[in-house]
């Protein structure tokens with residue numbers, strides 16, 4: 765089973781909230797691609813961060829498409845149900861847990877509330893096909909996935925992300941993931957303490 769947990773990289777989530785959300789809320793809707801989402805804690809953590817910061821009316825315009833190659837063939841159901849064993853939610857701050865989860869089966873499991881579940885959909889997808897699931901994303905989040913790929917594959921996948929982002933869109937990677945020199949003109953770093961970028965507005969020919 766893929767390694768992941770709720771609010772795994774709180775620093776990046778907070779930087780997304782502070783640097784991306786403010787510039788995106790002027791849009792009619794926010795479309796996010798969480799690529800390599802595992803069984804859901806990452807897209808659900810992001811959704812909760814967004815919900816904490818926008819009203820319920822606007823929140824309905826936020827859609828997260830979570831994708832994974834899903835070798836276990838189980839992510840679809842896990843994400844759809846949004847039910848996680850107690851051990852997987854124990855580290856979540858209590859005020860967030862009580863607000864966004866309900867206990868199931870006497871507290872052995874916790875289910876994400878419907879409002880948050882409805883903001884996340886799941887599709888099985890192999891990034892190495894280099895075919896984006898859709899276009900016009902405002903944010904692509906891809907964490908702890910590219911490290912499994914070769915250098916050349918990373919260049920191709922990151923270029924695919926570039927092409928799938930709207931003008932003014934954002935890309936978030938894990939702390940240790942650098943943009944290869946060959947394509948560094950595609951993304952502009954927007955903070956010094958995380959791998960958070962804005963799509964470059966220079967006229968880059970579609971690759």
Ligand SMILES: C[S@@+](CC[C@H](N)C(=O)[O-])C[C@H]1O[C@@H](n2cnc3c(N)ncnc32)[C@H](O)[C@@H]1O
Pocket residue numbers: 766767768769772799800801802803806831832833834835889890891892906907908909912
């Ligand atoms: C370590 S998990 C990362 C989960 C989450 N992003 C996080 O950081 O907590 C890596 C995920 O990448 C997925 N993955 C690996 N190769 C992939 C590919 N070619 N296309 C899509 N997902 C892939 C795995 O199935 C796994 O769920």
